[in-house]
Each structure stands twice: as C-alpha cells, then as structure tokens.
Amino acid sequence: DIQMTQSPSTLSASVGDRVTITCRASQSMSSWLAWYQQKPGKAPKLLIYKTSSLESGVPSRFSGSGSGTEFTLTISSLQPDDFATYYCQQYNSYSRNFGQGTKVDIK
Amino acid sequence: EVQLVESGGGLVQPGGSLRLSCAASGFGFSSYEMNWVRQAPGKGLEWVSYISSGGGTIYYADSVKGRFTISRDNAENSLHLQMNSLRAEDTAVYYCARRAKGERPFDLWGQGTLVIVSS
Numbered sequence: 001d002i003q004m005t006q007s008p009s010t011l012s013a014s015v016g017d018r019v020t021i022t023c024r025a026s027q028s029m030s031s032w033l034a035w036y037q038q039k040p041g042k043a044p045k046l047l048i049y050k051t052s053s054l055e056s057g058v059p060s061r062f063s064g065s066g067s068g069t070e071f072t073l074t075i076s077s078l079q080p081d082d083f084a085t086y087y088c089q090q091y092n093s094y095s096r097n098f099g100q101g102t103k104v105d106i107k
Numbered sequence: 108e109v110q111l112v113e114s115g116g117g118l119v120q121p122g123g124s125l126r127l128s129c130a131a132s133g134f135g136f137s138s139y140e141m142n143w144v145r146q147a148p149g150k151g152l153e154w155v156s157y158i159s160s161g162g163g164t165i166y167y168a169d170s171v172k173g174r175f176t177i178s179r180d181n182a183e184n185s186l187h188l189q190m191n192s193l194r195a196e197d198t199a200v201y202y203c204a205r206r207a208k209g210e211r212p213f214d215l216w217g218q219g220t221l222v223i224v225s226s
Contacts, residue, residue, distance in 0.1 A: 001169075034212045036152075043202055043216035044152065050210045087152050091212045094157065094166045096142065101151040 002026055002090050006099035012107040019075040021102045023088035028068045032092040035064055035073045038101075039084045047086075048073065078104070109133035109215065111203050116220030123193050123224070129186040129203030129217055137161075137181035140206035142213065143188050145199035145222075155201070156188065171197075193224045 003026040013019050023033065031051040036044035046055045048064035051071060061076045075082055083106055088099040115127040129141070143155040156177040157166040165177055176189040186203050200219040207214035 032212075036213075038152075043218060044213070045216075046211065046214050049212055053210065055211070055214075089152075089154075089212060095168060096154040096157070096212065098144075098152040098154060 001095050002029055002093050002097060004088055004090055004097050004099040006086075006088055006102050008102060009100065010103045010105065012105055013078050014107045015078055015080060017078045017107075019078050019082075019104060021073045021086055021088075021104075023066075023071045023073070023099050025069045025071070025090060029090055029092040031067065032090060033064070033066065033071045034089045034091060035062075036087045036089065036098075037082075037084045038087065044087060075104075111205065111215060111217035113201060113203055113217040113220035116201065116222045118223045118225065119193055120226050121194060121224055124189070124191045125193065125222060127188040127190065127201055127203075127220060127222070129188075131184045131186065131205075134205075134215075136184040139208070141179060141186045142204045142206060143177060143186075144202045144204050144213070144216075145197075146202070146219075147196070147199040150199075153199070157206075158186070190222070193222075195224050198222060198224045 005024045007022050033051045035048040038044040047058050052064045063074050085101045085103045087101050112130045119125050142157045158177045174192045178187045200221050202219045203217045204213040205215040
C-alpha cells in the first residue's frame with residue numbers, strides 16, 4: 001500500500017508568490033499522481049493528473065512534476081482564488097491514497 | 108446536468124448502521140468506475156472504497172474493511188455504501204467520486220453527505 005506524505009502542512013504566501021508543494025510516496029511509483037484543490041465546504045477539484053497534465057479549464061499557472069517517490073505542485077504566481085488546501089493522490093495502486101493536505105493561506 | 112448527489116447521512120449511535128446513496132445524472136453511469144471518499148471534520152481526504160463499472164471488482168480501505176459494503180445499481184444510476192458497526196472515527200463528510208476515463212483520476216464529485224457517529 002503506497003502512503004503519501006505532503007509538505008509543508010501549511011504554507012503562508014502572498015499574492016504573486018511562487019509556491020511549491022511536495023508529495024512523497026512511500027515507495028517508487030509510476031506517474032499516476034494527481035493534485036486537487038479544495039476550498040472550505042466544497043468538494044475537491046482536480047487540477048493535475050498523471051503527474052504533469054493540466055486538467056481542462058485549470059489556469060496554466062498550475063504545474064506538476066516529479067517521478068519515483070517525489071512529486072511537486074507549483075503555482076507560478078499565486079492569485080487570490082488560489083488560497084485553499086491542496087491534496088496529492090496516488091492512483092498507481094488500488095488504494096487511491098491521498099496526502100494529508102497543504103493549506104495555503106495569506107501571509 | 109452532469110452531477111452526483113449524495114444522501115443518507117445523519118446522526119447514528121456507535122455500533123449502528125447507515126446506508127448512503129449517490130444518485131448520478133447526466134452521464135453514462137454504468138460505464139464508470141466509482142469511489143467513496145470521506146473527510147473527517149477539519150481533516151484530510153481519505154479514500155474509502157472502489158467499485159468497477161460492472162460491480163465485479165471492489166476494494167476497501169483497511170479502516171472500513173469488513174464493516175462497509177459498496178454496491179451499485181446501474182439500472183437506477185445509483186451508488187451505495189452500507190456502513191455497519193459504525194465508530195466515532197467514521198464521523199465524516201462522505202463524497203462519491205467518479206473515476207474518469209483514461210488517465211484522469213476522480214473528475215466528478217458530489218457535494219457530500221455528513222455522517223455523525225455519536226451517542
């Protein structure tokens with residue numbers, strides 16, 4: 001069973017900042033890694049799939065990269081709408097485990 | 108409209124049972140794999156269970172194995188989660204989520220239904 005660990009748990013940033021969130025897998029995995037954004041009281045929204053593919057309609061300031069056990073989500077220039085919690089998810093194995101989340105809040 | 112709508116949540120005593128439902132509309136439900144994901148208050152997302160499009164393949168998280176049963180009715184476009192022997196730690200918002208076709212994971216989520224396990 002692949003476990004996912006995100007860092008940091010909380011990130012304080014300002015509008016315009018470049019933000020990077022890391023997700024580490026407990027074992028080497030293929031590129032079946034996704035990123036979601038969740039706002040309070042709402043369901044998660046898919047941002048990135050297969051490590052680096054941008055979901056339709058998601059702004060290009062979001063990007064994903066990585067391989068093996070380390071994956072990253074980058075927001076190139078943080079916008080007011082981006083303050084939210086972000087989760088990685090592996091769908092390499094049957095247990096589609098999520099990371100514990102990274103909350104991006106206003107500095 | 109393409110959507111998933113959960114129902115069946117509520118307050119239940121420890122050891123009790125509850126059956127959640129997820130009504131699908133606006134897409135060919137029978138051809139999609141489906142999942143349940145939960146989120147305890149103030150906590151992160153936890154994958155709970157998976158069912159294949161035809162219902163022949165099912166997986167559970169270790170935390171619910173032996174207590175929860177996922178099922179689907181493709182004729183009625185509905186997904187279900189039978190939850191037995193409920194514990195306080197099962198308290199959460201439960202979401203149904205569609206596995207997308209191809210390379211994408213969960214592309215469509217319901218609004219969630221809250222389950223509270225408390226005496």
